Amino acid sequence: xxxxxxxxxxxxxxxxxxxxxxxxxxxxxxxxxxxxxxxxxxxxxxxxxxxxxxxxxxxxxxxxxxxxxxxxxxxxxxxxxxxxxxxxxxxxxxxxxxxxxxxxxxxx
Amino acid sequence: xxxxxxxxxxxxxxxxxxxxxxxxxxxxxxxxxxxxxxxxxxxxxxxxxxxxxxxxxxxxxxxxxxxxxxxxxxxxxxxxxxxxxxxxxxxxxxxxxxxxxxxxxxxxxxxxxxxx
Numbered sequence: 076x077x078x079x080x081x082x083x084x085x086x087x088x089x090x091x092x093x094x095x096x097x098x099x100x101x102x103x104x105x106x107x108x109x110x111x112x113x114x115x116x117x118x119x120x121x122x123x124x125x126x127x128x129x130x131x132x133x134x135x136x137x138x139x140x141x142x143x144x145x146x147x148x149x150x151x152x153x154x155x156x157x158x159x160x161x162x163x164x165x166x167x168x169x170x171x172x173x174x175x176x177x178x179x180x181x182x183x
Numbered sequence: 184x185x186x187x188x189x190x191x192x193x194x195x196x197x198x199x200x201x202x203x204x205x206x207x208x209x210x211x212x213x214x215x216x217x218x219x220x221x222x223x224x225x226x227x228x229x230x231x232x233x234x235x236x237x238x239x240x241x242x243x244x245x246x247x248x249x250x251x252x253x254x255x256x257x258x259x260x261x262x263x264x265x266x267x268x269x270x271x272x273x274x275x276x277x278x279x280x281x282x283x284x285x286x287x288x289x290x291x292x293x294x295x296x297x298x299x
Contacts, residue, residue: 076245107284109285111228113228118290118291119289120289121285121287162228164284165284166285170230170233170242170243170244170284171230171242171245174229176227177227177228
């Protein structure tokens, strides 16, 4: 199975800061990666597909990059409503379609 | 509007069984793979299983193979997850979702607790 490793596991930043979360796959997955945002007590929400395509309705301060084994989710200007846990997920090839362990983002 | 409603969770004894159900609306159900994702208390997300549009292909994470069985009824816009031989490690919030690998819509989740 492909292992997905996110870092950091948590971060605290100020409103307006640029925040970057990384996700590394244990083998190449081309651009077959998505990002989700999960706010406390809620189901996850899909943010980015195919590593870098923003889902309709997602604020443009979110962006994704990467291909192969190394990926990143960037929030260009952190807002209070971005407090959440963020997950990457691989969907390359055969299942299981593993998730990263999550990155909890808080406001300093 | 896409809606997915999960149900069927509850308390099960170790070694027991539960059947989760999911009813979807707002899209052509028979054209989509459906999946289940679970989240243990305070933990991250785990992909569990998926089922093809016509039910002819099903895939499971290794930890549930042989114990969980997915099925669907396209006439009822429904997916079912039969869970047998439950163990404490299956305690989680189970989400029914739309999609094969990545998923774009989620149910509200149904809680499964395995305890004696």
